[in-house]
Amino acid sequence: MSDLVRVDNVGKTFTLHNQGGVSLPVLANVSFVVKEGDCLVLHGPSGAGKSSLLRMLYGNYKCTQGRIEFRHRNSWVDVAKADPRDILDLRRHSLSYVSQFLRVIPRVSAIDIVMEPLLLRGTDEKISRDKAAEMLERLNIPQRLWTLAPATFSGGEQQRVNIARSFIAATPVMLLDEPTASLDAKNRDVVIELICEVREAGSALIGIFHDELVRERVASRRIEIQSYNAAEAA
Amino acid sequence: MTSAMDKIREGLDLRPVLDVRNVSRFYGDRIGCAQASFRLWPGEVLGIVGESGSGKSTLLRCLAGLDRPTGGEVILEDGGESLDLHRLSEPQRRALMRRSLGIVHQNPRDGLRMDVSAGGNVGERLMDRGDRHYGKIRASVSEWLRRVEIDPARIDDLPRNFSGGMQQRLQIARVLVCEPRLVFMDEPTGGLDVSVQARLLDLLRNLVRELNLAVVIVTHDLSVARLLTDRLMVMKGGYIVEQGLTDQVLDDPQHAYTQLLTSAVLA
Numbered sequence: 337m338s339d340l341v342r343v344d345n346v347g348k349t350f351t352l353h354n355q356g357g358v359s360l361p362v363l364a365n366v367s368f369v370v371k372e373g374d375c376l377v378l379h380g381p382s383g384a385g386k387s388s389l390l391r392m393l394y395g396n397y398k399c400t401q402g403r404i405e406f407r408h409r410n411s412w413v414d415v416a417k418a419d420p421r422d423i424l425d426l427r428r429h430s431l432s433y434v435s436q437f438l439r440v441i442p443r444v445s446a447i448d449i450v451m452e453p454l455l456l457r458g459t460d461e462k463i464s465r466d467k468a469a470e471m472l473e474r475l476n477i478p479q480r481l482w483t484l485a486p487a488t489f490s491g492g493e494q495q496r497v498n499i500a501r502s503f504i505a506a507t508p509v510m511l512l513d514e515p516t517a518s519l520d521a522k523n524r525d526v527v528i529e530l531i532c533e534v535r536e537a538g539s540a541l542i543g544i545f546h547d548e549l550v551r552e553r554v555a556s557r558r559i560e561i562q563s564y565n566a567a568e569a570a
Numbered sequence: 571m572t573s574a575m576d577k578i579r580e581g582l583d584l585r586p587v588l589d590v591r592n593v594s595r596f597y598g599d600r601i602g603c604a605q606a607s608f609r610l611w612p613g614e615v616l617g618i619v620g621e622s623g624s625g626k627s628t629l630l631r632c633l634a635g636l637d638r639p640t641g642g643e644v645i646l647e648d649g650g651e652s653l654d655l656h657r658l659s660e661p662q663r664r665a666l667m668r669r670s671l672g673i674v675h676q677n678p679r680d681g682l683r684m685d686v687s688a689g690g691n692v693g694e695r696l697m698d699r700g701d702r703h704y705g706k707i708r709a710s711v712s713e714w715l716r717r718v719e720i721d722p723a724r725i726d727d728l729p730r731n732f733s734g735g736m737q738q739r740l741q742i743a744r745v746l747v748c749e750p751r752l753v754f755m756d757e758p759t760g761g762l763d764v765s766v767q768a769r770l771l772d773l774l775r776n777l778v779r780e781l782n783l784a785v786v787i788v789t790h791d792l793s794v795a796r797l798l799t800d801r802l803m804v805m806k807g808g809y810i811v812e813q814g815l816t817d818q819v820l821d822d823p824q825h826a827y828t829q830l831l832t833s834a835v836l837a
Binding site for chain 1: 611614765768769771772775779797800801813814815817818821822824825826829830833
């Protein structure tokens with residue numbers, strides 16, 4: 337199995353210019369490698385910087401130290417210093433981020449939100465719509481809601497729409513920030529199935545899961561993230 | 571997993587549509603904007619944010635050919651050639667602007683002819699381009715009215731009888747009908763109600779994707795920037811103080827001014 341992600345000596349410090357220029361170190365010296373089919377769980381107390389690390393991997397937070405390399409178009413892209421244009425291309429094809437929150441776009445229906453990642457990759461509209469319907473059905477979103485904008489949906493329904501959108505076009509690397517938080521058992525099992533399917537298809541996952549049961553069923557490895565401390569892979 | 575469309579895109583996108591090199595505009599001793607440099611590729615939407623007087627509209631006007639920079643170059647990719655917008659002769663520059671640039675003004679009155687019918691506003695751009703077949707022009711106009719969600723039955727109505735949101739959508743149809751590769755927008759949702767804004771933003775998002783447009787959009791509204799743009803530039807006092815991926819600039823701003831700007835937003 338070949339490497340998909342190489343994280344080398346990564347660290348992050350926030351500098352708050354408008355609060356006396358205070359420096360907040362959150363992570364230092366994090367290193368790991370993730371291969372095809374891996375599911376690496378980030379483990380550690382809350383506030384340790386697990387979510388910050390995921391956001392750094394996605395390019396959403398700037399990395400202040402080290403390298404974050406992803407396999408992309410038969411080459412490597414270092415998110416810590418890549419151009420925005422290269423990160424956008426990486427995100428379109430090779431890297432995705434799944435949170436528990438849906439960024440609602442006014443007026444856009446649930447099914448359109450779910451199919452958008454396929455359209456962005458140039459997939460035919462009809463095929464995209466059929467596949468979106470299949471995902472919504474799997475995640476138990478009632479059909480009468482599909483054509484409505486999710487602004488008025490419950491939190492759990494929005495979360496499942498977001499998961500459908502994320503898993504409809506699985507990328508080689510997926511970052512998961514508590515995707516199963518507050519889901520009922522039936523829907524949690526669907527998400528576990530989706531995760532296992534993309535792993536079997538060769539994707540690598542890096543995630544935060546507070547639910548012990550989910551962790552046991554999906555993880556292949558775990559890494560301890562301690563607050564502002566060297567982290568070591570187990 | 572590379573689709574055929576990606577291959578086409580990769581082939582076409584080797585060169586940026588717009589290459590801005592060290593553009594400055596001074597008014598005597600006063601700085602309008604200074605040392606602006608960036609490149610833009612097809613399909614990319616770049617936002618420029620900053621407070622009033624930060625130079626964002628001045629920069630936009632220099633890029634769109636509406637104002638002449640004091641220094642620097644604005645290079646446009648046009649049919650395989652790289653042309654410096656401000657070194658062309660006046661007729662060449664006008665022809666290039668008609669052919670490949672679109673400008674959406676904040677106030678639809680600046681972009682529309684209010685005494686010409688809705689259909690005329692869109693259709694005359696096709697005639698400028700050399701189209702002569704009346705039936706085809708009218709069909710094409712109807713199609714564009716539909717795309718911007720204006721009932722084609724209103725093709726012969728005057729824009730002054732349209733609501734603000736409709737006027738803005740009509741202006742967008744007038745700009746996009748000629749299929750420009752590069753579009754400049756100055757606060758396109760500025761004067762509109764929130765619900766009308768949402769509809770317009772959604773429309774713009776879809777058109778950008780379908781037409782693979784490159785867009786530079788000036789806005790003071792960070793939520794508009796987040797929704798519509800891939801990349802963001804933050805301006806202050808005429809200078810670009812920070813630029814990067816939109817979500818990174820908004821969620822992990824590096825410059826003191828950007829931190830101030832983002833911390834002032836509620837959501």
